[in-house]
Amino acid sequence: MSKLVTSGLTKAFSGLVAVNNVSFAMEEGEILGIIGPNGAGKTTFIHLVSGILMPTSGTVAFKGKDITYAPAHMRSRMGIARTYQLIHPLENLKVIENVMVGAVFSKDKSLREARRTAEEICAELELDRLERDTTQLSIFEIKKMEIARALANEPEVLFLDEVMAGLNSDETKGMIATVQRIATERKLAVGVVEHVMGVIRELTQRVIVLEAGELIAEGPYETVSKNPRVIEAYLGGAA
Amino acid sequence: MANKRNATMNVALITAVAAAILVWRPTVLINGLQSAGLYASIAIPMGLILGIVHIVNLAHGEFMMVAAYITYMLCAATGMDPFVAMVPVALVTAAFGFVIYKLTIRQALKAPELNQLILTFGLAISMTQLANLLFTSQTRKLSFDYVSASLDIGDLSFGVYKFVYIGIALLMIVGLKLFLTRTTTGKAALAVGQNPRGAAIVGIDVDRTYGLVFALASALVGMMGAVFITSASIFPAVGSPYTMKSFCLIAMAGIGNIPGILGASILLGVSENILKAFRGTRGWADIVFFVLIITVILGRSIRGKKA
């Protein structure tokens, strides 16, 4: 059974349709790329499946169960975790506490257990000096912290919204390896939004392409990237 | 289209309610409008500051109090009428407001809202207490014959002077509207209120604009303070009840909606006077205000959620 299925998912903001009739499915263990030009509706789409926004129409199902209108915190408890495009560190919490939040509230762990979980995950992601303030972290570390927090939710489905943005090439390489490793080891279904196509090519088995809210193409990156509609969407005008 | 129809409906409804009240108890409408004028003309300058500088000035009423004392001294010394005195007084309070802005508020602009709030709370205490030291708590009042101007309609006699406050409120609304939409400085102020970063990008000096708006609002509240002493006694604590009232009226109207402040004031003034019209409910008149605020705010939040 597919982990996450949407059908006809649509979101309109006072007239403007940001996500238009998107149907797709995500399977266990796969890394799915979600690409499209700026403003195509990728982030809105993730908001809809993670419960931050409620759709105008259409449905979302998680492991066969309809969760279209479940509140975000319930989805997180069920096993859908995500990071944000604009970094969202909880700046008044220490690094370790940031990660613990995921375990404490999604999995109802005690602080002690949550701390252990958080420490393990941070070690796995090579994030150290966990008693620091988040303001002392580099972008790379913040991104890792956000992934760690999402993993602390012990999700089955994970969405990563532009986690590579702002990283240098070495960091990007490391991050790609990390994402691949966690996806395999934890049998996760991972959805990745990225702008850098090299990353998408290397990381994903399959991509979906959104443009102006609509799903315009789906398939392995190599195929999709040759799709004329996609090239047009990216490069603008007849290339 | 739908909006227009709604607006027409609203106007019709309001007119009908007003007419019904007028027939039932004319004085309710008269007294309601008169107090509404006073509420609104004190609240509007605060609304200007809140809309553009985004500061809740807890010393707003105290600015008016200071203006009232200046007017009192000026009028008592020279025999000037407050309506004449309001011009020099407005200049003085504008300068006063500007200095207060430069010395205190400006420094706290980047601080969290709460710091600004407590800062202006400190200002309010200091100003009240300074007035208390200089003038004692004993009240002062000048008397003018025109304040008791009266009108007879049938058996009904009522004071008409306080309608002047509605006039002042309307003048302020129209004046501010013209200033903010017709002059470059006004447009710049509006722009700063809507997007300070965008304003700086086009070369508007945001800090100077804030100072200017503060001075302008202080001038307006100064004028109000000058006129206030015609019909009311003054004492050091006279301004403070108006601060909260103004703040709540602005919240009711929605920040940045200056004409709405008059609307909210009329709603409040008339509802208060409806309760005052009955013996048993007279003491409860104050509650109207707070119930109205909560209703409006909750209503807006529910509507906001639906949208």
Add this chain to the structure above:
Amino acid sequence: MKKASAILAILALSVPAFAQSGNIKIGGTWPLGDITGKQGSMAAQQAVDEINAAGGILGRQLELIVIDDELKADKGAAAIEKLVTVDNVDVLMGGMASGVALGQIPAMKKYGKIVISTGAASYKVEEALGADANWYFHLHPWDYNQGASYAQGWDEIQKKYPAIKIKKLFLAYEEGAFGKSSFDQTKILFGEGGRYVVDGAPFKSAAQGGGDYGSMLETAKAFKPDLFLWAGYDADALPMLEQAKAMKFNPGVYLGAPPGWPIGFQNSKLANNVMLYGMWAPSINDISAASKKFYDGFVAKYKAEPATYFAPLSYSAVYVYADAVKLAGTTETNAVIKALEATKYASPLGQTITFTPAKIIKHQGIKNQKILQWQNGRQEVIWPFESATAKPVYPFPKWK
């Protein structure tokens, strides 16, 4: 917390009794931010200075320590604690608001020091004191004393001046405790036996952010009272007159009972022949040497006119105590209480102060109020007749 204790300890030490032992110490609490308390405390200081200049009492100097009660019960209570335990005063004085007195009473009871109270009119204060508080000397009349004396006053005035006819009485009262208790007392004391028809309506005082009397005046006008009485604050005085005039509301007697009057009230054209309840006015200088002495001394010392009867009342409190100590020959509490019971002080209030039992407490000083009238810029006493300085002008002139 450690810091707190350290600072508290320093605080306790750093307020040394800056007194040479031997002084007779008077502890006073007044609301210093309010004109009543401010002038009350100043007048008390004036009395202390006068007595010291005349050689003091029993060869000892008087010393007045004043603490602001800020019109707050907890601050007032703390002030009592400090005056008694830190300053070791011999007597406590002052007071204005009943709310503060209620907060102070538990502390006062605990120490049993002599208290000469210049304020607190509410019967609730008397109830809280109870019958055992023999150390409590209350100069100010209780609210029911005031009500009764006004009822008596109007009875007598009508008898003496047959032209004055009062049957219907309307009381406009501010919404707070002061107005409410005035209304309750007036209703009881004027209403009994059907001598008067009493009605009333509350209004929000300008002092509390109100100042709109329209609906209240409307009710009053419809009632057509012979006597219109309002119990509010000085801030209400002129605006209410102005609105009454605008509404053409013209009662036979227009009477106000605020604790003080606004500066320059008499300059208003509307002020003439307004009546008022009170205890003292500068016009009493004409009939009382004590009043003149107090008045001249106050003006000379502070370059300001006493604006409230709390000034002569507080001034009297010091003299009452000084006289008692002189009589007792000691400051020992029981002896002074005995001496105070024998007080006969010709006060600047135009009457001699003695202590007699009230409803509950044993030592009540002044029991009556005065009825006065603004006449040509002066407050003239028109009742009680023995201290009258002028005849009443009746009726209140029609508005022009």
Add this chain to the structure above:
Amino acid sequence: MILDIKKLETGYGRLQVLRGIDLSVGKESVGLFGPNGAGKTTIINAVMGIVKPWAGSIEFEGTAIGGKPTHFVARAGIALVPQERELFPGMSVADNLELGAAYVPRGKPIMAQQLEVVLTLFPILKERYKQLVGTMSGGQQRMVAIGRALMANPALLILDEPSLGLQPSIVAEVFDRLSILKKDIAILVTEQNVRESLKAIDRGYVIENGAVVLEDTAAGLANNPHVISAYLGI
């Protein structure tokens, strides 16, 4: 040189973003490229006085403007079209455009003339002249933002991601307009849409991790495999 940046370092709070940028713009059109977070917008913010430089210098027409307040920089003759547009949503197109010139000495005297230029460039703005900007679509708002910047008659026009959130057809239009403009004004533009923007620029810099990694002419960049891989990975 119109704009001359030397060894610029800055960042936000404790986070250093720029690590020594050297960059200059003459009477030409210059592009800034690089992945998200590379520091393109931070360079612009430093020029505009929105962030203060930690080290290095910024000169505009020979005057040091590093650390000067934003309104000072704007009045000196640099107009910015920010990524977030930063318009006045509750005001009309007319007022937004007017404010673009009202406080800039170079723009104010020739306001009417500039308005003509802007309305010719974006005819849609003429149609919507009295409409509140907040009620317009993203693309139209982008045009207002560009128009507002042009009203200042700037010596240097900076555009931060001008095609962001725009339909491809409109993007093409915007770049058409830009290539007209560059005849008169120096332009500094950051853009993800490399191919379109390469048509409109003379020269470009590629920024990565707060430093300039490549500088070349438009033609040079267009044929540079590094640029292509960074964006499309093709």
Add this chain to the structure above:
Amino acid sequence: MKLKTSYLSAAVIAAVVIAFPAFLGAYPLNVARSVMTYMALAISWDMLLRSGQISFGIAGLFGLGSYASAIAVMRGGMDPFLSILFAAAFAGVMAFALGFAILRLRAMYFSITTLALMEIFRIVMHNLHDFSGGPEGIVLSAPIFGGNSTALYWLCLAGLFITIGVSWYFEKSKMHLALTAIRNDETSARSNGVDIFRYLLVAFVITSIIQGMMGAIQIQSYGFTTPETAFDANFTLLPLAMALLGGIHSTIGPMAGAVLLGVASEWLKLKIPYGHLMVYGIIIILVILFMPQGLVGLARRMLRGSDKSGRKAGASHE
């Protein structure tokens, strides 16, 4: 190890504070009571603030507690001590009911609504003459414990200890993570499983219980109240100012602020009988202008000053 010393010093301080009556007179105890009352209110206000919600309704719940306690004693003949618990529970139940409506509001709208509720409580007590004594208020037959300074001090101290304890629990438990996450970023909190409304409700109810309890302790200590004393706006504004001056989002900050302002006000009053309130106002202005992070922030900066964390001078961001 470090934890142990801090436990130990807390215990020592607590012991000293409990023993105060042994070596302090009635007056310092009285001042201390006032400081402690404000301190508890300041801490409780801060506890809700940690979620980002700014309440202007402290005086409302304080007054509600006062009245609940006074009326329970006067009309229901309840034991005064028990009435304090009753009042606390009553405030909690009210907060629970109100919370469903108002905890959906944010920022200024939440603040104004709490303020309006406070005024509504006051007006109700003012007008229900027969039930609440109206404007003249309620006078109890005697203060609790016969007005014994030491007992009253301990009672107030107990209230404060409870407050500090709960606040400390808030700092050390899941509440800390939940409230801070909500304050920093509601969206992120939601997608990490935080049920925002539930935690806000818990915080609102608990802080209301504390405020109601302190109100009840206040009325029982003085033996009387009126609408104007119980719902005095100062019970809202001073705790706010204290927390801010001390440093928000902590237990220690509001405590420091309460000591600073509480002691300053008393000291000024004795030094400057006429005009002390003006100086008080100026102190508030100066502290806000020159110590925007409060005393705790200042202390932290001074401690940090010794080990500069290697940032360039230019890094100081506005």
